[in-house]
Amino acid sequence: xxxxxxxxxxxxxxxxxxxxxxxxxxxxxxxxxxxxxxxxxxxxxxxxxxxxxxxxxxxxxxxxxxxxxxxxxxxxxxxxxxxxxxxxxxxxxxxxxxxxxxxxxxxxxxxxxxxxxxxxxxxxxxxxxxxxxxxxxxxxxxxxxxxxxxxxxxxxxxxxxxxxxxxxxxxxxxxxxxxxxxxxxxxxxxxxxxxxxxxxxxxxxxxxxxxxxxxxxxxxxxxxxxxxxxxxxxxxxxxxxxxxxxxxxxxxxxxxxxxxxxxxxxxxxxxxxxxxxxxxxxxxxxxxxxxxxxxxxxxxxxxxxxxxxxxxxxxxxxxxxxxxxxxxxxxxxxxxxxxxxxxxxxxxxxxxxxxxxxxxxxxxxxxxxxxxxxxxxxxxxxxxxxxxxxxxxxxxxxxxxxxxxxxxxxxxxxxxxxxxxxxxxxxxxxxxxxxxxxxxxxxxxxxxxxxxxxxxxxxxxxxxxxxxxxxxxxxxxxxxxxxxxxxxxxxxxxxxxxxxxxx
Numbered sequence: 001x002x003x004x005x006x007x008x009x010x011x012x013x014x015x016x017x018x019x020x021x022x023x024x025x026x027x028x029x030x031x032x033x034x035x036x037x038x039x040x041x042x043x044x045x046x047x048x049x050x051x052x053x054x055x056x057x058x059x060x061x062x063x064x065x066x067x068x069x070x071x072x073x074x075x076x077x078x079x080x081x082x083x084x085x086x087x088x089x090x091x092x093x094x095x096x097x098x099x100x101x102x103x104x105x106x107x108x109x110x111x112x113x114x115x116x117x118x119x120x121x122x123x124x125x126x127x128x129x130x131x132x133x134x135x136x137x138x139x140x141x142x143x144x145x146x147x148x149x150x151x152x153x154x155x156x157x158x159x160x161x162x163x164x165x166x167x168x169x170x171x172x173x174x175x176x177x178x179x180x181x182x183x184x185x186x187x188x189x190x191x192x193x194x195x196x197x198x199x200x201x202x203x204x205x206x207x208x209x210x211x212x213x214x215x216x217x218x219x220x221x222x223x224x225x226x227x228x229x230x231x232x233x234x235x236x237x238x239x240x241x242x243x244x245x246x247x248x249x250x251x252x253x254x255x256x257x258x259x260x261x262x263x264x265x266x267x268x269x270x271x272x273x274x275x276x277x278x279x280x281x282x283x284x285x286x287x288x289x290x291x292x293x294x295x296x297x298x299x300x301x302x303x304x305x306x307x308x309x310x311x312x313x314x315x316x317x318x319x320x321x322x323x324x325x326x327x328x329x330x331x332x333x334x335x336x337x338x339x340x341x342x343x344x345x346x347x348x349x350x351x352x353x354x355x356x357x358x359x360x361x362x363x364x365x366x367x368x369x370x371x372x373x374x375x376x377x378x379x380x381x382x383x384x385x386x387x388x389x390x391x392x393x394x395x396x397x398x399x400x401x402x403x404x405x406x407x408x409x410x411x412x413x414x415x416x417x418x419x420x421x422x423x424x425x426x427x428x429x430x431x432x433x434x435x436x437x438x439x440x441x442x443x444x445x446x447x448x449x450x451x452x453x454x455x456x457x458x459x460x461x462x463x464x465x466x467x468x469x470x471x472x473x474x475x476x477x478x479x480x481x482x483x484x485x486x487x488x489x490x491x492x493x494x495x496x497x498x499x500x501x502x503x
Contacts, residue, residue, distance in 0.1 A: 013160070016160060016161055016164055030120060030123070030126075031165075032161075032165045033118040033120055033236070034118065034120065034121065034126070034131075034134075035134075035161055036118070036161065036240060036243060037099075037103065037117060037118035037121075037243075038099075038134065038135070038138055039138075039161065039247075040117070040243045040246070040247060041081070041083070041086070041099070041102060041103070041106070041117075042083055042138045043247055044074075044075040044077055044106070044246070045077050045081070045082050045083035045086075046083065047074050047075070048069065048074060048075060048076065048077040048082070049077075049082065049083070049084075051068070051069055051072065051074050055068060066109070073249050073251070075106065075109075075110050075113075075246070076109050076110065077106060077109070078105045078106070078108075078109055080101055080102060080105045081101075081102035081103070081105040081106045083138075083139070085098065085102070086098055086099060086102060086135060087135060087136075087139045090132040090135040090136055090139070091129075091132045092132075093128055095121070095128050095131055095132050095135065096121040096122035096123065096126060096128055096131060097121075097122045099121035099122075099131075099135075100119045100120075100121050100122045103117040103118065103119045103121075104119060112242075112246075113242065113246070115239075115257075116239045116242045116243065117239070117243070118239070163179075163180070178204060178207050178208070178278040178329070179365050179366060179406070180207065180211070181365065181397075181406050181407035181411075181412065182278070182329060182361070182365060182375075182407075183207045183208055183210075183211045183276070183278075184211055184407075184409075184412050185359070185375065185407065185412050185415055185416070186208070186211075186276050186327035186328075186329075186375060187208070187211045187212055187214075187215045187276065187327075188215070188412050188413070188415070188416035189327060189357070189359075189375075189377060189415070189416050189419045190274050190276065190325050190327050190377075191215070191219075192212045192215060192216060192226065192273070192274050193216070193273075194216065194225045195225050195226075195227070196226060196227065196273040196274060197226075197227040197229065197270070197271075197272045197273045197274070197320075198212050198226055198227070198228050198229070198272065198273070198274045198275075198276065199228075199229045199230065199267065199270060199272035199274070199275045199276075199315075199318055200229075200230045200231075200275065200276055200277050201230075201231050201261045201265075201275075201277060201279075201311070201314060201315065201318070202231070202232065202233070202261060202277055202278070202279045202280065202311075203230035203231060203232050203241055203254065203277075204232065204237055204240075204241065204278065205237060205240040205241050205244050206230065206240075206241035206244040206245055206252070208276040208277070208278075209226070209228050209230065209245065209248075209250060209252060210244065210248055210250075212226055212228075212274070212276070213226055213248060213250055226250065227253075228245070228250055228251070228252035228253065229252070229253050229254075229267050229270055229272065230252060230253070230254045231254065231255055231259060231261050231265075231266050231267065232254065232258055233258055233259060233260045233261065234258060235258045237258075238254060238257075238258035241254060242254060253267070254266075255267075260287075261314065262286060262287060262288075262291060262307075262310065262314070263287060263290075263291070265314075267318070270318050271318060271319065271320045271321065271324065272318050272319060272320060272324060273320050273323065273324060273325070274324070274325050274326075274327075275315045275318060275319060275324070275325070275326040275327070275328070276326075276327050276328070277311070277315060277326075277327075277328045277329070278328065278329040279307070279308075279311040279328065279329075279330070280307070281308075281330070281331040281371070281373070282306050282307075282308060282331050282333065283306070283307035283308075284305050284306060284307075286304075286307040286310060287304075288301075288302055288303065288304035288305075288307065288310060289304040291310075295317075296310075296313050296314050296317040297310075297313055298313060298316070298317070299313055299316075299345050299348040299349050299352070300313075300341055300344050300345035300348055301341065302341075302342075302345065303339070303340030303341060303342060305340060306337075306340070306342070308330055308331070308333070308334040308337075308342070309334070309342055309345045309346070311328070311330075312328070312330075312334075312345075312349070312376070312378070313345070315328065315378070316349070316354065316378060319378075319380050320380065321380060322380060322381050323380060323381045324379070324380045324381075325356075325377070325378075325379050325380075326376075326377065326378040326379070327375060327376070327377050327378075328375070328376050328378075329373055329374070329375060329376075330373065330374055330376055331371055331372075331373055331374075332360075332371070332372045332373060332374055332450070334346070334374075334376075335358070335374060335448060335449040335450045336448040336449070336450055338446075343446075343447065346447055346449070347447040349378070350388075350439060350442055350443075350447050350449075351439065353382060353385060353386060353439065354378045354379065354380065354382075355376070355377075355378055355388050355449065356377045356378065356379040356382050356384075356388060356389070356423075357375075357376075357377040357388060357389040357390070357391065357419055357422065358374060358375070358376060358377070358388065358389075358390050358391070358449050358451055359374065359375040359377070359391045359393055359415060359419075359451070360372070360374050360390075360391070360392045360393060360394050360450075360451040360452070361373050361374060361375060361393055361394065362393065362394045362395065362396060362397050362405055363394075363405070364399075364403060364404055364405040365397070365404075365405050365406070365407075372394070374449075374451075377419070383423045383424075383425075384422060384423060384425060384436075386438055386439050387422075387436055387437065387438055387439075388436070388437055388438075388439070388442065388449075389418070389419060389422035389427065389434065389435070389436050390434065390435050390436075390437060390449075390451040390454040390455055391415060391418055391419070391433065391434045391451060391455070392432065392433055392434070392451045392452060392455045393411070393415055393433075396411045396414075396415075397411055418433075418434050422434075422436055429455075430455075431455065431456050431457065431458055432455055432456060432457055432458025433455055433458070434455055435451075435454045435455045435456070437454050441454070
C-alpha cells in the first residue's frame with residue numbers, strides 16, 4: 001500500500017532506488033554513512049556555489065571571504081571539496097580518496113563539523129566503479145540552492161533515506177530513527193512556539209527537532225527560531241544528527257561529542273520549554289546502581305534494571321519550572337509496573353499533578369519493535385489542574401505493508417484536537433476513545449495509567465434487535481454450525497476410509 005502521507009514522494013525514492021546500486025557491496029551500516037555523507041556534501045556544495053557565483057557577480061572580491069557565507073548560515077566549501085572537483089574524479093580510481101579529502105577539508109574550514117563527516121570512501125572494500133556511478137547520480141539529479149524549498153527537498157531526501165535504513169536494519173534502526181508520524185503527533189500536541197528551547201536527551205538523528213522547525217514554520221514562525229539542545233550516546237548517530245541539523249539550517253547544540261546522558265549531562269543547567277524524546281525502551285544496563293544519590297531522582301530512585309523512570313525524571317528535571325512541556329514514547333510496561341519501586345515513582349509523579357495526558361498507540365508503528373507503546377505528556381503548570389486526558393488510538397492508522405502501520409495526517413490532527421479540547425475544558429468523553437479523569441479517579445485504579453481502564457469499550461451501534469431475541473438467534477445459528485461441522489467430519493472420515501486411512 002502506498003504511503004498516504006507521502007503521496008508526492010518521487011525524487012526521494014528515485015535517489016534511494018538508484019543509490020541502492022551500492023547495496024550488497026558494503027555492510028548496511030557503512031552504506032548508510034556513504035549515502036548520507038554524499039547527500040550532505042552535495043547540498044553544502046550547491047548552496048556554497050550559488051552564493052559564490054552571486055558574490056563574483058557583485059565584483060567586490062568577497063567570494064573567498066568566509067564571513068560572507070557564515071553570515072547567511074552557509075558552509076564555506078574549499079575548492080578541493082566542491083562538487084565540481086568530485087564529479088570530475090567520479091570515474092577515476094582515486095574517487096574514494098578525493099571524497100575523503102573533501103570531507104576533511106570541509107571539517108577544517110567549519111569547526112562545527114569537526115569529527116562529524118564520514119571518511120570511509122577510500123575503503124578498499126568499497127567498489128570505486130559503483131561509487132562513481134552514485135556520484136554521477138547525485139551530479140545529474142540533485143541541483144540544490146539555499147532556498148527553503150531546496151532545503152526541504154534535500155532534508156526530505158535525507159529523512160526518507162534514514163527511514164529506509166531503519167527499516168532495513170531492523171532493531172538497530174530504532175537506535176537512530178523514530179517514525180515521523182509519532183514525532184509529528186508529539187509536536188502537534190506540544191505546539192512549540194517562537195524563540196523556545198527544545199531539548200531531546202536521546203536525540204537519535206534529530207527527527208524531533210526537524211518536525212518542531214516544520215511546525216513552527218507552518219504556523220507563521222521561522223524555522224530557525226528554535227534554540228535546540230540535544231545529546232546522543234552513539235557516535236555514528238550523533239554525527240547523523242549534526243548533519244541533519246546543518247542541512248535544515250538549524251543551529252543546534254549537541255555538545256562537543258557523543259556522551260551518555262545519565263553519566264555526563266552536557267546541558268546540566270538547561271530548563272527547556274519543550275522536551276521531546278524516544279528513549280531506549282526498558283534499558284537494563286544503564287548504570288543506575290552508580291547514580292542512586294543523583295539529584296534528578298526527585299520522585300524516587302529508579303531501578304537499576306530498567307531506565308524508564310530514570311528517563312522520565314531526567315526530563316522532568318530539565319523542564320522549565322512554570323510552563324515546561326514534555327512528550328515522550330515509552331513501552332506500555334511503564335503504565336502499570338509495580339516492581340522495584342516503579343509504581344511508587346509513578347504515583348508520586350501523578351500526585352505532583354504532572355501527567356497531562358496518555359495516548360495509547362497501535363502496534364507496528366516502529367521498524368525496530370512490535371511491542372505496544374504509549375505517548376506520555378507531562379506538563380508543569382497544567383491548564384486543567386488535577387485532571388488527565390486518556391486517549392486510546394490503538395485502532396487508528398493504516399497498514400503501509402504487512403509489517404508496518406502508520407498514521408494519516410487526519411489521524412494526527414484528531415489526536416491533537418482531542419488534546420486541545422481537553423486543555424480548553426471542552427472535551428466530552430467518547431467511549432472507547434477518550435476520557436478525562438481526576439487524580440482521585442487514577443488513585444482508585446492504583447495509579448495505573450493504562451488508557452483502556454479509563455476510556456472503556458467503544459459502544460456498539462444498536463441494531464434494534466432485543467437482547468434476548470439476539471442471544472436465542474445466535475445460539476441457534478451456532479448449534480447449526482456445530483451440526484454442519486460434525487457432518488463434514490463424518491464425510492471426511494468416509495472419504496479417507498475409502499482409500500485405506502482409518503482415523
